[in-house]
Amino acid sequence: MVRQPRYLWLAEQLREPILRGEMPPGTRLPSRTRLARSYRVSEQISRTALRLLVTEGLVEARPGSGYFVRTVPELFRLCRTDSSSGSGLGKLRREDIGTEQEPCSAPLSSRLRLRDGEPVYRTTSRGLASELPITLHQSWEPASLTAGTLRTPFDAAPDIGLLDRLSAAGHPVDRVVEEVGVRSLRDSEASLLGSAPGIPVLVVERTHFSANRPVETSDLIGTAEQCRLLYKLTLARPRRPGDPRRR
CATH class of the missing domain: 1.10.10.10 (Winged helix-like DNA-binding domain superfamily/Winged helix DNA-binding domain)
Structure with missing residues (x-):
């Protein structure tokens, strides 16, 4: 032994x-x-x-x-099965930081299927608890989708959600894909979360598609110590003997 x-x-x-x-x-x-x-x-x-x-x-x-x-930190469960395909911040309060236009670069260009340098809109927000940042949310969408309309992140009314805004611009979202991973917090993200660079964080990469075209992608970032992802899955009910339903 x-x-x-x-x-x-x-x-x-x-x-x-x-x-x-x-x-x-x-x-x-x-x-x-x-x-x-x-x-x-x-x-x-x-x-x-x-x-x-x-x-x-x-x-x-x-x-x-x-x-x-050490004091055990409060846990925050982030629901990833919300019907509106929103941020899923649960009881956290959303704080909008702003939107900027920037050139697309790897690996973002691969996620959005764009060429490097094509313009994208980047929108940043945080999830707060007692005025302390718990999560960071950054999303990117091709500027070409809504440029010249009143449906850009700059022009749309604040109460209009992503799905409604893109649908009104002719790009209805019909599919959402998420990929979850763990990595180290980057310097630019640490300043927004008030945390030290290098700590482990959960990252949810969510991409919205319209007719197989990626129309928006985002990163939801939260410390692995405080954040949990909550998934609720609906399973098909088993068929009972004598069920008249056809095969």
Whole structure:
């Protein structure tokens, strides 16, 4: 039987009472030296165990003060099965930041099937909870779809949704595709979310199609620690014996 490394064993001794609620948020953990003496391990082992708990999000290090049990962040469930194909922000308040026109570039050009340099409209918004940013939403659509009309993101009334606006411009959306992944938060995104670059974030890439043509694509970004994606799927009911319905 493979012997468990001592730092993993020590981390487990601290993790269990934290998860059981015996050490509530804000509780100060013993110092590295005290842990080493109490559990008869080296300070290197106690340091590694504490860093592991920091990585797991159970403990936070406060420079000059020590290690403390971390407050569990509030979770936000983002519904991805909304009937209107909207942002699905749930109880978050939407804050519109603005729309700009910019040249399309890879990998966006592949998602929209455009040439590099073709103009697109980029719209940015955030999802807020108690005035704190939780999610970032950026969407892009080809400018050629609505240029010269009153259906651009600049001209349309704020209460008109994406689907209604594109349909009025002659591009009714008939299909939506989503792809979910995890990546590191980028510098430009971090400033809008008030977070540190490099932390893991969930990214939902959603693309709207009209007659097999991509007419809008977007990224919904939220920290992996606070955001969950909620999917509700309707399954076909099993056929019962004696059901008169035809095959």
